[in-house]
Amino acid sequence: MTSTTGIILAFSLIIIMFGMGLSLKITDFKRVIIYPKAIFIGLISQMIILPLIGYLIAVNFNLSPTIAIGIMLLVACPGGATSNLLTHLAKGDLALSVSLTAISSLLSIITIPIIVQFALGHFADQSQAINIDGITMVKQLFIIIIIPVGIGMLIKQKFSAFANKMEKPVKIASAIIFILVIIGVVFSVKDVFMDYLREAGLLAILLNITTMTIGFLLAILFKLTKYQSISISIETGIQNGTLAITLATIALNNTEYSIFPAIYGLLMFFTAAIIIFMRKSLGVK
Numbered sequence: 001m002t003s004t005t006g007i008i009l010a011f012s013l014i015i016i017m018f019g020m021g022l023s024l025k026i027t028d029f030k031r032v033i034i035y036p037k038a039i040f041i042g043l044i045s046q047m048i049i050l051p052l053i054g055y056l057i058a059v060n061f062n063l064s065p066t067i068a069i070g071i072m073l074l075v076a077c078p079g080g081a082t083s084n085l086l087t088h089l090a091k092g093d094l095a096l097s098v099s100l101t102a103i104s105s106l107l108s109i110i111t112i113p114i115i116v117q118f119a120l121g122h123f124a125d126q127s128q129a130i131n132i133d134g135i136t137m138v139k140q141l142f143i144i145i146i147i148p149v150g151i152g153m154l155i156k157q158k159f160s161a162f163a164n165k166m167e168k169p170v171k172i173a174s175a176i177i178f179i180l181v182i183i184g185v186v187f188s189v190k191d192v193f194m195d196y197l198r199e200a201g202l203l204a205i206l207l208n209i210t211t212m213t214i215g216f217l218l219a220i221l222f223k224l225t226k227y228q229s230i231s232i233s234i235e236t237g238i239q240n241g242t243l244a245i246t247l248a249t250i251a252l253n254n255t256e257y258s259i260f261p262a263i264y265g266l267l268m269f270f271t272a273a274i275i276i277f278m279r280k281s282l283g284v285k
Contacts (some may be wrong), residue, residue, distance in 0.1 A: 012177045012180075012181060012242065012246075013144045013242050013243060013246045014143075014144055014147075014148045015148075015170070015173065015174065015177060016080065016174040016177060016242055017105075017144060017145050017148040017149050017152070018148040018149070018151060018152045018170070019152065019167070019170035019171055019173070019174045020080065020084070020101065020102075020105075020149055020152065020174075021148060021149035021150065021151060021152020021153045021154075021155075021156065022152040022153075022155060022156050022163045022166060022167045022170055023084065023098060023152075023156075023167055023171075024098060024102055024149065024152065024153050024156065025153070025156060025157070026153070026157075035096065035099075035228075037222060037224070038093075038096055038219075038224055038228045038232070039096070039099060039100065039103065041218055041219055041222050041224065041232060042096065042100040042215075042219075042231070042232045042235055042236075043100065043103065043104065043107070044218070045211075045214065045215040045218055045219075045232055045235070045236040046078065046079065046100065046104050046215075046235055046236050047104060047107060047111060049211065049214055049215070049218070049236070050075045050211050050236055050237075050239075051072070051075045051076060051115055053075070053207065053210055053211055053214070054071045054072055054074070054075030054207060055072065055075075057071060057203055057206065057207055058071045058072060058119075058123065061203060063199065063200075063203075064196075064199065065123045065124050066196070066254075066256045066257060066259065066260075067196065067199055067200045067203075067259070067260050068119070068123040069119050069120065069123050069124060069257050070200075070244075070248070070256075070257050070258065070259055070260030070261060071200075071203070071207070071260050072115055072116065072118070072119035072123070073115075073116060073119065073244045073247060073248055073252075073257055073258075073260075073261060074239055074241065074244045074260060074261045074264055075115070075207075075239070076108070076111060076112045076115035076116060076119075076244075077108065077112065077239050077240045077241075077243045077244045077247075077261075078101060078104035078105045078107070078108045078239070078240055078243075079097075079100065079101045079104060079234075079235045079238055079239060079240060080101065080238075080239070080240030080241075080242065080243065082174075082238055082240075083097060083101060083234050083235050083238040083239075084097050084098055084101055085171060086234050086238055086272045086275075086276070087230065087231050087234050087235070089272075089276045090230050090234060090272070090275050090276045091227070091230070092227055092228075092230030092231040092233075092234060093225070093227040093228045093230070093231040094231070096227075096228055096231045096232070097231040097234065097235055100231070100232070100235045101235065102149075104235075105145055105149065105240075106146070108145070109142060109145065109146065112247070116247070116251075116252070120252075144243070144246065145243075177242070181241075181242050181245055181262075182241070182245075182262045182265050182266060186262060193259065196256075196259045196260075196263070197263060200259070200260050200263055201263060201267070204260065204263045204264040204267050204268075205267055205271075207264065208237050208264065208267060208268050208271050209237075209271060211236045211237045212233045212234065212236055212237030212271060212275075213233070214236070215229075215232045215233040215234075215235070215236030215237065216229050216230070216232065216233035218232070219232045219233070230275070233275075234272065234275070237268060237271065237272075238268055238272060239261075239264065239265075239268070241261045241262065241264060241265030241268075242265075244258065244261035245258040245261050245262060245265075248261065
């Protein structure tokens with residue numbers, strides 16, 4: 001990885017997180033009090049069940065350390081602005097989706113270093129072993145998540161008209177950046193990408209479908225509305241692939257760890273598209 005690549009990735013993620021901040025208000029965090037059960041179920045699904053399923057897949061299939069660590073890196077990441085957009089298109093509870101994204105992003109400052117350290121110790125062989133400084137990773141996460149989100153929220157509060165006007169263009173830019181990041185990853189490992197795709201493609205689909213299904217069923221089990229259940233399902237299965245790729249490239253200095261997040265980032269849209277199509281075909285408003 002070159003320093004230029006790292007700077008581009010970090011800057012791209014900062015733009016994405018800034019865009020997410022433009023759509024957030026302080027009241028989004030207050031929904032923890034207003035809808036405690038929905039928030040709690042959503043966080044359990046995303047912060048506990050998702051990493052657990054990722055770990056079970058990583059240990060029960062004969063995977064290379066690169067793919068196994070890539071899985072754990074992905075499941076450690078929160079949902080991103082993409083999950084909010086897909087929730088809106090699927091006619092889910094957008095307020096709940098935004099709140100879960102915001103809260104999980106804050107919690108990830110603590111959980112990502114823990115999960116990544118565990119994954120490296122558990123799956124990396126001696127040639128791949130990397131010692132990461134947890135404090136350094138927290139600082140990196142703070143710079144690429146908390147600060148840009150906070151600036152976006154501040155602009156939303158102080159200059160709401162401007163924020164509302166910029167929200168859609170920034171979301172579009174975020175989606176384009178996300179696609180370009182994945183294309184960049186695929187190109188950088190083009191010599192081995194097809195081998196990794198054969199190894200991890202079906203597993204990415206399995207992880208995505210399993211987590212989205214469990215998130216939905218858990219919400220139904222606890223008698224949440226279908227709108228809330230859709231939101232939790234999408235928040236559980238749609239991850240911030242750009243963050244995972246950025247951390248693999250910058251914090252872990254290993255582009256190959258970003259292959260699984262890139263594969264997952266492509267395939268998760270197909271599952272989301274099916275949900276959106278089904279909701280629209282049923283005439284849900």
